[in-house]
Amino acid sequence: MVVKVSNLVKRYGDLIALDHLDLEVRDGEIFGLLGPNGSGKTTAINCILSLLSIDKGDIEVFGEKMTPSSYHLKRDIGIVMQNVAVVEELNVLENIDFFCGLYVNDREERKKLVDEAIEFVGLTEFKKFYPKKLSGGLLRRLNIACGIAHKPKLIILDEPTVAVDPQSRNNILEGIVRLNQAGATVIYTSHYMEEVEQICSRICILDKGKMIAQGTKEELKGMIRIGEKITVEFLSGRPEDAVDWMGAMPHVASVECKENRLLIKTEVGKNGLEGILSELKKRDIQTGLIYCELPTLNDVFLEITGKELRDV
Amino acid sequence: MFWRIFRYRLISNIRDVGTLFWTLVFPLCLATFFGLVFPNITSSTITFETVNIGVYEAVDYPGDPYLIENLKAAKQSENVDLFHVTQYESIDEAEDALQNKEISGYAVITDQAVLHFSGSGFNQTIIKSFFDQYTQVRSAIVDIASENPGAISEVASLFEEEVEYTKSTFAGRDKPDSILIYFYSLIAMTCLYGGFQGQKEIMHIQANQSSLAARQNISPVPKLKLFGSSILSVTLVQYLSILILIAYLVFVLRINIGDRIGMILAAAFAGCCLGISFGALVGAVVKGGEGIKVAIIISFSMILSLMSGMMQASIKIAVEKAVPAFKYALPGNLIANTFYAIYYFNDNERFYFGMALMIGISIVLYAILTLILRRQRYASI
Numbered sequence: 001m002v003v004k005v006s007n008l009v010k011r012y013g014d015l016i017a018l019d020h021l022d023l024e025v026r027d028g029e030i031f032g033l034l035g036p037n038g039s040g041k042t043t044a045i046n047c048i049l050s051l052l053s054i055d056k057g058d059i060e061v062f063g064e065k066m067t068p069s070s071y072h073l074k075r076d077i078g079i080v081m082q083n084v085a086v087v088e089e090l091n092v093l094e095n096i097d098f099f100c101g102l103y104v105n106d107r108e109e110r111k112k113l114v115d116e117a118i119e120f121v122g123l124t125e126f127k128k129f130y131p132k133k134l135s136g137g138l139l140r141r142l143n144i145a146c147g148i149a150h151k152p153k154l155i156i157l158d159e160p161t162v163a164v165d166p167q168s169r170n171n172i173l174e175g176i177v178r179l180n181q182a183g184a185t186v187i188y189t190s191h192y193m194e195e196v197e198q199i200c201s202r203i204c205i206l207d208k209g210k211m212i213a214q215g216t217k218e219e220l221k222g223m224i225r226i227g228e229k230i231t232v233e234f235l236s237g238r239p240e241d242a243v244d245w246m247g248a249m250p251h252v253a254s255v256e257c258k259e260n261r262l263l264i265k266t267e268v269g270k271n272g273l274e275g276i277l278s279e280l281k282k283r284d285i286q287t288g289l290i291y292c293e294l295p296t297l298n299d300v301f302l303e304i305t306g307k308e309l310r311d312v
Numbered sequence: 313m314f315w316r317i318f319r320y321r322l323i324s325n326i327r328d329v330g331t332l333f334w335t336l337v338f339p340l341c342l343a344t345f346f347g348l349v350f351p352n353i354t355s356s357t358i359t360f361e362t363v364n365i366g367v368y369e370a371v372d373y374p375g376d377p378y379l380i381e382n383l384k385a386a387k388q389s390e391n392v393d394l395f396h397v398t399q400y401e402s403i404d405e406a407e408d409a410l411q412n413k414e415i416s417g418y419a420v421i422t423d424q425a426v427l428h429f430s431g432s433g434f435n436q437t438i439i440k441s442f443f444d445q446y447t448q449v450r451s452a453i454v455d456i457a458s459e460n461p462g463a464i465s466e467v468a469s470l471f472e473e474e475v476e477y478t479k480s481t482f483a484g485r486d487k488p489d490s491i492l493i494y495f496y497s498l499i500a501m502t503c504l505y506g507g508f509q510g511q512k513e514i515m516h517i518q519a520n521q522s523s524l525a526a527r528q529n530i531s532p533v534p535k536l537k538l539f540g541s542s543i544l545s546v547t548l549v550q551y552l553s554i555l556i557l558i559a560y561l562v563f564v565l566r567i568n569i570g571d572r573i574g575m576i577l578a579a580a581f582a583g584c585c586l587g588i589s590f591g592a593l594v595g596a597v598v599k600g601g602e603g604i605k606v607a608i609i610i611s612f613s614m615i616l617s618l619m620s621g622m623m624q625a626s627i628k629i630a631v632e633k634a635v636p637a638f639k640y641a642l643p644g645n646l647i648a649n650t651f652y653a654i655y656y657f658n659d660n661e662r663f664y665f666g667m668a669l670m671i672g673i674s675i676v677l678y679a680i681l682t683l684i685l686r687r688q689r690y691a692s693i
C-alpha cells in the first residue's frame with residue numbers, strides 16, 4: 001500500500017471539506033481522484049502531504065505515518081500542484097534544476113535528471129525561457145517537469161491538464177502512463193471523467209468531501225443498473241407516445257424524450273437493443289439514427305448523487 | 313543543498329526588478345534629488361578646524377585669570393584645541409584681524425565679555441556658545457565667592473567642568489551638518505526597505521502564502537534550512553544595495569560621510585538586518601494578502617524615515633526631544649543615530665550602543681520568526 005487514508009476529517013471553519021474519507025492507493029497503479037469542483041480533491045492531497053492540519057483520521061505513506069518532518073518519505077514523493085508553482089525569476093532549466101535540487105544533491109545525476117525531465121515534457125526548445133514568456137500549456141508542462149524531475153516513486157498530479165489544449169492534454173496523459181510504466185505509482189485528480197477513465201486503473205469518486213464510490217472502472221460501472229444507453233431518432237410518430245410502452249418493456253431501466261429522440265437506458269448484462277428494434281419495427285415506426293453507448297463514470301456519478309458531474 | 317538554494321535565491325533576488333526598484337533605484341533617485349536640492353553640499357562639509365579667536369583685555373579691567381586660560385584649554389578632541397587664542401593690544405588691531413579673516417571673532421573683555429564676529433558661521437556659533445556658558449558659570453562663581461570667600465578652591469573645579477562640557481558639545485570629528493541628517497536617514501530608509509525582501513522571502517517559504525512555498529514545504533528540505541538560505545541571500549542582496557547607495561553618495565554626489573568606513577559599513581549591515589527581520593516578521597504575522605503587507609512595510613518605513621529626519625531635519629530633533637527614548641526605539645532613528653555617532657563623536661560608546669541595539673533587536677525578531685515558522689502544518693492554505 002503506497003497511501004492509506006482512513007477516516008480523514010478536515011474542516012475549514014464550519015465547512016466540512018473532507019468527511020470521513022478512506023482511500024487506498026496500491027503500489028504501481030494510477031489512482032484517479034474524481035470529483036466536481038470543490039469536492040475536496042486538493043484538500044485531500046494537501047492532507048496526505050501533511051501540509052494541512054487534520055481534524056481526525058490517519059494517513060500513512062509507504063506504510064509509515066506521514067508527518068511534516070517525514071523527510072525520508074517526502075524524498076520519494078513528487079507533486080504537481082493545481083496552481084502553477086514555479087519561480088518567476090528563473091528560466092525553465094533553472095526552475096527544474098532548483099526543484100530537482102531540493103531532492104537530489106549530486107550534480108552529475110541532477111543534470112541528467114533535469115535533461116530527461118525537459119525532454120519528457122517537450123520543453124527542449126524553451127530551456128532558456130522565463131515562465132512569463134511561456135504559454136499557459138507550456139507553463140503547465142514546466143509545472144509538471146518541476147514536480148517529477150527527481151523520479152519519485154509516488155507522483156501526485158492535481159488537475160495537471162486544466163487549461164491545456166487537447167493535443168497537449170493527450171501528451172500529458174501519455175506521459176503519465178509512461179511514468180507509471182517506468183514504475184511510479186500515480187495519484188491523479190481531475191474533474192474530467194474521460195481523462196480518469198482513460199488512464200486510471202482504480203478510481204475514487206468524491207462529492208462534497210465524501211467518497212461515494214471506489215474501485216476499478218468496471219467495478220464502478222457494475223455498481224449501477226445501467227448496461228447500455230441507446231438513442232433512437234424518430235422519423236415517424238411522436239417519441240412522447242413511445243415513452244410509456246417502451247418503459248414497460250423488460251430490461252429497460254428508464255426512458256427519456258428529447259426533441260425527436262428517445263434516450264433509453266437498459267439494465268446491466270442484458271442486450272436490450274435487439275428487443276427494442278424489433279418492437280419499433282412491429283409498431284411500424286421509422287427510425288433514423290440509432291446508437292448505443294456504454295455507461296460512463298458520469299452515469300455512475302449521476303446515479304449515485306442525482307446530478308451530472310459536468311453540471312457542478 | 314543549503315548553498316544551492318542560497319545561490320538560486322540570490323539569482324532570483326537579483327533578477328527581481330520590482331523589489332530592486334524599491335530597495336535600490338528609489339533610494340538612488342532620492343539621493344540624487346537631495347543632491348540637487350543641496351547643491352553646495354560639498355563646500356559645507358569641510359572638516360572642523362581649530363577656531364581662531366582674538367582677545368582684547370581692557371586696560372582698566374582687573375582681569376579674569378581664568379578666561380584666557382580656559383579658552384586655551386578647551387579641546388575639540390584629544391589632541392586638537394578648540395580655540396587658537398591671539399591676544400591683541402587694542403580693539404582696532406583685533407578688528408583688523410577680523411576683517412582680514414585671521415580670526416573668526418574676538419572678545420573684548422571688560423566686566424562682561426563682549427563678542428564681535430564677522431558673519432554667522434559655525435565657528436561663530438562655537439565662540440558664542442563657549443562664552444554663554446562661560447558667563448553663566450562665571451557669574452555663579454562670583455556669587456559663591458562673594459558669599460563664601462573660602463570656597464574659592466571650588467571655583468577652579470567648576471571651570472574644569474565647564475571645559476568638559478564644552479568638549480562634549482563640540483568634540484565632534486566633523487562639523488555638525490544638518491544636511492547630512494537627510495542622507496543618513498536616507499540610508500536608514502534603505503535599510504528599512506529591506507523589509508520588502510524579508511517579506512518576500514517569508515512568502516516563499518510559508519505554504520499558506522504561495523503555492524511555490526507549498527511545493528517547497530513538501531520537499532525533504534527542512535523549513536528552517538529554506539529560511540536560513542533565503543534570508544542569507546536576501547541580506548546579501550540588500551547589503552549590496554546599501555553599499556551601492558553609499559558608494560553613490562560618496563563618489564558621485566561627493567558627500568563627505570566621514571572617514572570611518574569600517575564602522576559605517578558595519579552600521580549599514582546591522583541596519584540592513586534590522587529592516588529585513590522586521591519585514592519578515594510582518595510577512596509572517598500579519599494576516600492578509602501581499603498588498604496589505606507591502607503597504608504596511610512601505611508606510612512604516614516612510615513614517616520612520618520621516619521621523620528620523622529624511623524630509624525635514626527638524627522633525628527628527630523635535631521627535632527625539634519630545635520622547636527621548638525614540639532615539640533608540642524608532643528603528644529609523646536608531647539607524648540614523650548610529651551613523652551620526654560614527655560621524656560626530658569620538659567616543660565609540662554611542663556607536664557600539666546603536667550597533668548592539670540593532671543586532672539585538674534583529675536577533676529577537678529572528679527568534680520570534682523561528683518559533684512561528686516551526687509550526688509546520690497549516691489550518692488552511
Ligand SMILES: Nc1ncnc2c1ncn2[C@@H]1O[C@H](COP(=O)(O)OP(=O)(O)OP(=O)(O)O)[C@@H](O)[C@H]1O
Pocket residue numbers: 012015017035036037038039040041042043044082159191692693
Ligand atoms: N483555505 C480554505 N478555506 C476555506 N475553505 C476552503 C479552503 N480551501 C478550500 N476550501 C473549501 O473546501 C472545499 C474543497 O476544496 P478543494 O480545493 O479541496 O476542492 P477541489 O476538489 O480541489 O476543487 P477544484 O476541482 O476546484 O480544484 C471547497 O468547498 C472549498 O470552497
Ligand SMILES: [Mg+2]
Pocket residue numbers: 041042043082158159
Ligand atoms: Mg483542486
